[in-house]
Amino acid sequence: MTLLMLAGVRRGKRIVAFLAGLLSVCLLSGLPLWAGFQHQEHQLLDQRYASSQPVIPLEQQPFHAELERRADLWRHTPLGRVVGDSPQDTLLNFYAVMADVGQLIEDVEASHLNDRGLFWNRQARAEMAEVEVLFDAAVASLDGSLFPLGVRPYLKDEAAIQLKHVLDFIFNSSRQVVTIPDAAAMKAMNDERSKDTQSWTLPGSSIVLTSQVLEDPANSNFYFSAATVANASAMYAQVSRQVEDLGDQPFFTRNFYADFIHTPGRLFPPKWYLNLPAGLRAGLETEVLFGQTLFRLVLSVLAIGCLLVLLAVLFRKLIHSFRSDSGEAVGIWLRDSLAWTRFLIVLPMVIATKAAELFVDDYLNYTGMPLVVLTVLFEVAYFSLFVLLVFLFFEALGRSVSEGLVRLSGREDVWRLSRTSNRVMPTCRIVSGVVAVALIYKLLLQLGLSPTLVLALSTVPGLAIGLGASKLLSNLFAGLSLQTDRPLRVGEFCEIGDKRGFLTKIGLRSVEIETVTGRITIPNAVAEDCIVNNLSRHGPVAGASQLQGLELSLELDADSPFSPDQIADLLALARRYADERTDLINPCLTVELEPGSPQRLLCIGLIHVVNWRDYIDLQESLTLALNQLIYRVDLSHFVLSVSYDTTDQQLAAIPALVQGIIDRTAGFELKACRLLVIGEFSYDFKCHLFSEGLSFIQFKDSIDWINRELLRELAVAEIVIPFPTAIEIKG
Incomplete structure (x- = not known):
């Protein structure tokens, strides 16, 4: 026990040392980059070259009055949709709502930061929920179809804030009059064109609003185009320095994106985090690696490390459960319990993996490329474990259903349980396979593959099956035929071709026969083409014991054929002997008298055995007894010569x-x-x-x-x- 404790302590120290080393590498590799970036001196082009055209303030743009009106409406009636039937509706609604969201975040934090407790109170959470609703309405106006489905909500949130800052720069730094068309103006523009266009580009930018949405062909409202949303980070990178130099103006939210990427939480950081000392918060919000803060990196490493340790421990238990089941070490009546145990081992893996993903993506609020990479890894691990969980669930369900049906029948026979399992388990495995395929399809969509491409990829397995798995399909259909026609059932004694034995399994691909020398697997297609002789019989009463047919053929003296008197004596003795045996049911004995062939004593009857040992013992005893009767009759008829x-x-x-x-x-x-x-x-x-x-x-x-x-x-x-x-x- 002491040695085990020491080994556990050493293992724990190694894990801690590994995590500490990894954190040190991250810090050492990231801090110089951050330091160099902070002290980098760079003069922008617009500061080097003066423009002859003056900047037109936002207040002088023709859409300013409409923007003020919409901002007032959203502030007092925060209901409705941001998207509209014209570029003006969508663009001005989006800008007004995002400005309102940025201001409300600061107001809610400032008004409730000094409340008692480490967490936000009920009133604060209610106000935050209202802000979240406004933000969701603004994000809904973005077409994020170019983002992978698994990270689309997170990247759309980030793109919405980046677009808000890009619009801050355009509206407050434009040197031309910006006219945003309403529905009537769009119609007039299309009337002047040779071809109608349901898109509009904001002057002086690459921001496009369009009603042509790939995932909704019937749409008539204007959205920020998918290309615009996908390029939001690049547009923001071009103007981020200019945005920092803008003065405080209406609708301008200076720290919106900086607070979003540097603090945990979606829009509102935890209250305890905001109450940390300013110096400590500044250190935790230092970007150390791939633009991620020290706080975010440390907690994510700890979360992933704990997840990996948990997965390793549970995988070890899962593998051990399969090893304990090898070689029929577990009784057939315990297989359902073992299957449910495996299911319960994998279930925490699935939950922990999804919890770690939500912790990293939602709570720590990873952004950018690290968000994409981590989310893809989490999604692959989650869906892989989910597929495994589905297989184990239906395996356990099938075992439990089989055992329940057998117990309800009132006769808890092993062969009856095997037979029921061979009927129920293929159905459960087919269902689990269908669910697994659906989950894999969902995973591919989460990783960003289009539904058309996924369907195209799904034709590859079909082509492979058609070209190289014809035998598998023939065995599958033959197995379904055996299950439907039921010429054989598990536990029966039968002959398939020249193989005789107890049928132990009817699977989707093959049947398994336990012969006297071992277990033989016969493909279903071969079994269907062979002559099948079912030697088992079933009693007329439901639930009666299963019987097997027995046929013995013993050759009489070929050199000295039996006389009619000898045959009569032999049949009388043999029939009397067979009737007295309790393990031989409905015996029938006769002597075959075929011209040109030796005389043979034929014994046919029913027996009840469950394994080869009992069958051979009964066959040996019956053969020996009948041979003794033949010998008796032979000696009882003799010739006395004088x-x-x-x-x-x-x-x-x-x-x-x-x-x-x-x-x-x-x-x-x-x-x-x-x-x-x-x-x-x-x-x-x-x-x-x-x-x-x-x-x-x-x-x-x-x-x-x-x-x-x-x-x-x-x-x-x-x-x-x-x-x-x-x-x-x-x-």
Whole structure:
């Protein structure tokens, strides 16, 4: 235990050292860049070269009065949509709302910053919610279709604030009169053109407003175009220095974007963060790497580190659960519990991954390219774990449903559970596959692929299946046929082609048979084409035990075929023996008499076994017993030959002599002793004995005693048994 504790402490120290080293590298690599940037001296071109045209103030632009009117409307009735049916409606509404949002953020923070507590009170949260609604209305006027779906909400928020600053610069630094057309002006412009255009470009800029939205072809309102939104960061980078030099004017929000990218939270930072000392906040808001602040970087490294540790621990448990299940180590009745355990192991992974993504994207408020990279990584990890979770969920659901159905039937047999699982599990796996495909499709959309491209990519697996997976499809359809027609069921004893055994699995691709030498997997297409002999039978009562068919064929003496009397005795003994066996149900015995073929004793019946060991034991015992009966019948019919010197009185005494011997032998009966053959060298008496109730050893001992008594009685009666006669070869 002490060694384990020491190992854990050392591992913890290594993790802390790694994180500290990573943080140091980030700081050392980022601080020089930030310092150099802060002390960089650069004179802008518009400051080097004077212009002969004066700047037209915002108050002198023709749209200023309309802007004031709209700003007043939004300030007192903050409801409605920013987008309108003309560039004037959308542009002026957007600029007025964004100016109002920037001012309201400062007002709410200033009015509630000194309230008691570390967190915003209810009143502050209500005011913040109203500001969020206004901001969402303004962001909704941006067409962000060029952004990947996974980061689109975050990049649209950032682009909206950047566009606000670009408009600040244009409206307060323009040297030309800016006329923003309303719906009537747009119609008049299109009347003068040879081709109608539903787009308008703000003079002196690359800001385009258009009603042609790719994701909404029926749209008639004007939005900031997708290209404009995608280039908002580049436009802001060009004018950011000039925006800093602008004087305080109406509608101008100087620190809107700087506060947005340097503080946690979407629009409003946490109250405890704003209450930090100014010097500490300045240090935490220092840009150290890829434009991200020290506060944001440290917390994101800690969050990702904790996530990786959690994933490593849970993945280790998950792998261990699969190792413990290898080699049938877990009973079939515990597979549902094990499946749910795996599901519960993966579930925290999915939740933790999504929580870490929301923490980094929403709470820490990453921006720019780091936001895109981290979000893509999080989305890939999240959807991958989600797909795994879906598979494990349907696996556990299928196991539980199978076990529940078996328990409801009232007979908790292993073969019945296996059979039910083989029906339920393929359906659950197909459903999980469909859900997984849908999740992968969603992931590709989140990563920025267009639906058309995703559908085009989906044709590649179909082409691969058509070219190289024809066998897989044939096995799949053959498996569905086996499941539908049900010529075989799990647990049944059957023959597929030349393979005989217990059917242990019917899958979507193959069937599995447990033979006497091992388990054989047969593709479904092959099984469907083979001759299938189902040796199992089912009782007429629902829930009765499953029976297997047994067929034995034993060859009789090929050199000396059985006589009709021998066949009758053999069938009588064999049928009586089979009827007395409780493990042989509805036995049927007969002797095959086909011309040109040896005689064979055929035994057909039903048995109840669940494995090969029981089957072989029963087959061996039955085969041995029937062979003993054949041997008994063979010895019970014999020929007694006497020489030609035997007198008539001696010949007449032979049946009585044999009868006396048999009468003295327990368990034997003499049915006949007749002189049936006069041979070339002897008189042949055919004796027909019949015995019952003796064990095989007792029978052989009795035959031995009968033979000895015959020799003795014949010697006393002076009856000679002839030796083989030598045949003279006449020359």
